[in-house]
Amino acid sequence: MDQSTELHLESPDVAARVRAIRSRLPGQMLQERLERAMLEHGPLYSLAEVRVRIGETLPWRFGYVRGAMLEPIENYRGPIPDPALLKFDDAQKSGLFTRFMVATPTYYQERQLDPWIVAEVTGTDRWAVIAQWE
Numbered sequence: 001m002d003q004s005t006e007l008h009l010e011s012p013d014v015a016a017r018v019r020a021i022r023s024r025l026p027g028q029m030l031q032e033r034l035e036r037a038m039l040e041h042g043p044l045y046s047l048a049e050v051r052v053r054i055g056e057t058l059p060w061r062f063g064y065v066r067g068a069m070l071e072p073i074e075n076y077r078g079p080i081p082d083p084a085l086l087k088f089d090d091a092q093k094s095g096l097f098t099r100f101m102v103a104t105p106t107y108y109q110e111r112q113l114d115p116w117i118v119a120e121v122t123g124t125d126r127w128a129v130i131a132q133w134e
Contacts, residue, residue, distance in 0.1 A: 030123050037096050037121045041128035050118055050127050054103050064107040076102040084131035088117050091130045098122045
């Protein structure tokens, strides 16, 4: 590569074009998506860790298994508070996430209160907590 080609590749227009190309290739932006999701939403978890973490918000009861029931946010019928909806909307617009679920703490399959909105980071098996409410 000669010097004129190197200078051409370092121009702002080329750098912006390369960045646009990378953003269309999900694998190229994976680490950046993970870092940004952690920065904006805190630690990321596997789906199993999310279920355990949500279940642990319930008081311990002898003989009861704590967990979480997840359903797509589009199917959730309970009222979602305005602040949680705004956080969901911001997360959806960020383009970092593939799908959103409402996770409700449960004893076995018996739903309790205090749902959470969780989202899967695009191209990964990692989930972020977007919102919680009581």
